[in-house]
Amino acid sequence: MIxxxxxxxCDGIAREMALLQLEQPAALLWSSAxxxxxxxxxxxxxxxxxxxxxxxxxxxxxxxxxxxGGGIVPQGPGTLNLALVLPAPPGFQLEDGYRLICxxxxxxxxxxxxxxxxxxCARSFCDGTWNVLVEGRKLAGTAQRWRSSGSGPIVLAHxxxxxxxxxxxxxxVMDQLHRAAFPGSAKLCCEAHVALTDLMGEGTNPESFSxxxxxxxxxxxxxxxxxxxxxx
Amino acid sequence: xxxxxxxxSDLWEGDExxxxxxxxxxxxxxxxxxxxxxxxxTAKVQHEISAPASGTLSIAKEQDAIVAKGYVxxxxx
Numbered sequence: 001m002i003x004x005x006x007x008x009x010c011d012g013i014a015r016e017m018a019l020l021q022l023e024q025p026a027a028l029l030w031s032s033a034x035x036x037x038x039x040x041x042x043x044x045x046x047x048x049x050x051x052x053x054x055x056x057x058x059x060x061x062x063x064x065x066x067x068x069g070g071g072i073v074p075q076g077p078g079t080l081n082l083a084l085v086l087p088a089p090p091g092f093q094l095e096d097g098y099r100l101i102c103x104x105x106x107x108x109x110x111x112x113x114x115x116x117x118x119x120x121c122a123r124s125f126c127d128g129t130w131n132v133l134v135e136g137r138k139l140a141g142t143a144q145r146w147r148s149s150g151s152g153p154i155v156l157a158h159x160x161x162x163x164x165x166x167x168x169x170x171x172x173v174m175d176q177l178h179r180a181a182f183p184g185s186a187k188l189c190c191e192a193h194v195a196l197t198d199l200m201g202e203g204t205n206p207e208s209f210s211x212x213x214x215x216x217x218x219x220x221x222x223x224x225x226x227x228x229x230x231x232x
Numbered sequence: 233x234x235x236x237x238x239x240x241s242d243l244w245e246g247d248e249x250x251x252x253x254x255x256x257x258x259x260x261x262x263x264x265x266x267x268x269x270x271x272x273x274t275a276k277v278q279h280e281i282s283a284p285a286s287g288t289l290s291i292a293k294e295q296d297a298i299v300a301k302g303y304v305x306x307x308x309x
Contacts, residue, residue: 042253042273069276094244094277128276146243148268148282 001214002028009036009075010064016083017067020147020156025225026085027217029210031163034062035076035170041065043181052180056173063177068158070143071126072178074171078164078195080206082213084221088146088153089228097144098130101157104220105132105140108213114199123189125174132159137194161213162195163206234307235285239272241302243279249298250274252305257283259291263308270305283308 002019006012012030019026037056043049044065053063073079084101098118106116114134121131124138132140140161147154166174168190175188196206239250250272257269263283270281283289287308293299 040253040273040278068278069273093242094275097277126276130276142276144277146277146279148266148280150266153279 001218002026003210003214004028004030006030006032008032008034008062008064009038012075012081013038013064013066016085016156016158019083019085020145020154022085023087023147023149023151023154024085025087025221026083027214027221028081028083028085029214030081030083031077031079032075033077035060035074035166037061037063037072037174037177038066038075039063039072039177039181040069041067043071046181048180048183049177052177056177059169059173061170061173068143068145068156070128070141072174072181073126073141073160074166074174075160076166076170078162078166080161080163080196080210080213082159082161082217084155084157084217086155086221086224087149087151088155089224092153092155094144094146097155097157098142100220100224101142101159101217102130102132104217105159105161105213107216107220108209109134111212112200112204112209121192123186124192125178125188126160132161134194134199138162138192139194139196139199162193164197165190165193165195234290234309235287236304237269237281237284237306237308239299239301239303239305240279243301244274244277247301248274249300250279252293252295252297252299253278255291255295257289259289261289263287263289272299281305
């Protein structure tokens with residue numbers, strides 16, 4: 001497990017892409033110091049999104065792009081990112097990538113007596129079928145990138161986990177960008193989300209969750225790879 | 233004979249469609265087998281499509297088109 005702190009989300013995303021290029025199993029836990037908004041590169045083609053991104057920049061929230069699917073994700077000290085890279089075993093499907101990362105999170109949460117589910121969450125950022133939810137509120141969003149290689153696909157599965165909920169200013173700018181990217185969509189709702197600090201209470205150090213998550217993710221990644229080696 | 237560029241049919245479980253988010257080579261371009269030529273997105277997954285053969289690329293479905301599993305989005309001749 002690589003644990004890293006970056007100045008910007010750009011650096012974290014670049015590290016993920018570098019690991020993907022290596023085509024070897026890897027796990028990375030990272031966060032960034034600068035509050036930023038991250039969105040899929042494809043969305044940035046829209047002039048409305050470009051305009052909203054410029055407004056976000058002026059409000060002090062730089063917008064950077066990533067090469068995976070989904071919507072806008074808040075990055076900064078309040079977001080912990082888990083990235084898992086692996087060569088796809090035979091028969092591995094997109095859903096297996098989501099199960100890998102969501103189950104890693106679920107296992108880490110159970111160490112703190114927190115039960116999670118997966119599913120959609122209306123009015124949450126970067127919504128999708130594979131959010132990690134606690135009592136129906138979104139704790140983490142997930143996405144993937146599958147890279148082609150001569151030996152088969154290489155999977156990058158990613159989760160953005162809320163350690164703290166974004167503050168009002170971050171939230172407002174994120175909502176503007178969200179609605180520029182997805183015209184007609186409902187306003188994002190802060191209360192649709194929950195953060196680790198909400199769940200763990202003031203007496204618990206979020207760092208201890210990072211440790212539990214690192215162990216759970218590495219165990220699951222190793223287990224998948226060793227099963228593949230045995231099958232071969 | 234033309235080689236079809238097909239949206240994989242075994243990549244995900246459901247019948248969800250995907251979007252062609254980018255063509256990374258132009259219509260009529262010469263491409264090499266294995267080169268990255270397109271990206272599709274489904275269920276928040278960005279998936280790279282490589283050229284299945286070397287030759288001249290002919291794009292059948294443009295960027296932002298919504299396509300189903302098994303759909304032919306282009307050919308290489």
